[in-house]
Amino acid sequence: MARADEYPDLGDRRRRYRDDVHGIIQQYQGESRRYRRVHNSLQTLIMVGSAVVTTVSSLDTEPLTWQRILTIAVSFTITVSAAITGYYKYRERAYFLQQTADAIEEQLNGYEYGVGDYKDEDPDAALALLTKKVEDLRNEQRRRQQQLDQPTEQASPTAAPSA
Template sequence: MEGNLDQHRDELRFFSALVRPGLSEQRALYREDVQALIENYQQDSRKYRRTHNSLQNLVMVGSAFTTTIAALDAKEPTWQNIAVLAISFAITVASMINGYYKFRERSYFLQ
């Protein structure tokens, strides 16, 4: 079926070369041809965006865990040390996520 569709499109292109179609027909043909390309590019874009976001999240969380684990090197951890570590870890993760995903800019541009 797809082979027949491609064959008919080729015949239509050949016919269009012989007879100049109007502007509305040209736009309609262009939209039909481009739609498949757009869908392919969108699919590839989603795949690359998902991969990039996954790797970026790994880098952000990994760096926060690394600094937190390095700070846990105290001989006697007290509740104050643990509280400071937990708060600083949470702030680090929140600032990394906010800096990477830029929620304020997205909100501004959507508005």
């Protein structure tokens, strides 16, 4: 109760941060899976819908038949799906989130097992290094997200996955 009124010291804050890193990794991985699912669903809808429109259009012989109505409805759905996929860039978001989650996990594993950059560090210095590296990765992720939100003309090129 007495410690609740005082600001935690640096060591306590770093230890809390270390414990929070697992949650950050899980959050990025979960968001990545969600964006990938949305992207895959919309891409499937676009592919299947395109085939349906082509088939139904070739069967159209009368003006206002069920085929024409279906063609219009499916064409509209495909157009909206393609627009949403292009605008929100679900695939790129999923890719970057998974990439960041993997990099944070790599840093955490290095810290926990005392390998790589953490090999010869004392516990406090290793924890400080982990905090710095994770924050750098999170800042890079935020920068990528902001680039994805920019219109195509304004966004600088990124290493996005190819289609």
